[in-house]
Amino acid sequence: MIRCRQVAVLAAVIALALPAYVYAEEDITTAMTSLTDLVMKIVQLAGGIVIIWGVFEFASGYQSHDGTQQTAGLKRVVAGLLMFFAGSVLSAMGVSV
Numbered sequence: 725m726i727r728c729r730q731v732a733v734l735a736a737v738i739a740l741a742l743p744a745y746v747y748a749e750e751d752i753t754t755a756m757t758s759l760t761d762l763v764m765k766i767v768q769l770a771g772g773i774v775i776i777w778g779v780f781e782f783a784s785g786y787q788s789h790d791g792t793q794q795t796a797g798l799k800r801v802v803a804g805l806l807m808f809f810a811g812s813v814l815s816a817m818g819v820s821v
Contacts, residue, residue, distance in 0.1 A: 767810050768807070768808055771804045771805070771809075771810070774800055774807060777800060778801035778803070780797075
């Protein structure tokens with residue numbers, strides 16, 4: 725059993741050490757761009773949900789005069805805004821998305 729595991733590890737190391745040539749660069753670039761766009765849309769959607777949740781939490785804290793809940797709601801709104809505008813923030817920082 726140990727010998728089989730050693731052979732498997734050696735085969736994996738050899739396979740990972742060999743260079744991999746990619747000839748379909750445009751197809752991979754297109755797929756990665758589509759995947760990146762999908763992930764950014766999902767993050768943007770989650771940011772919108774977090775913003776709404778934070779607004780409701782802040783309003784609930786405001787109604788009950790609970791400062792801790794108001795602060796948590798504002799923090800949640802800011803976090804949601806960062807998530808919602810993550811693509812713009814990354815572009816402004818110079819990170820290509």
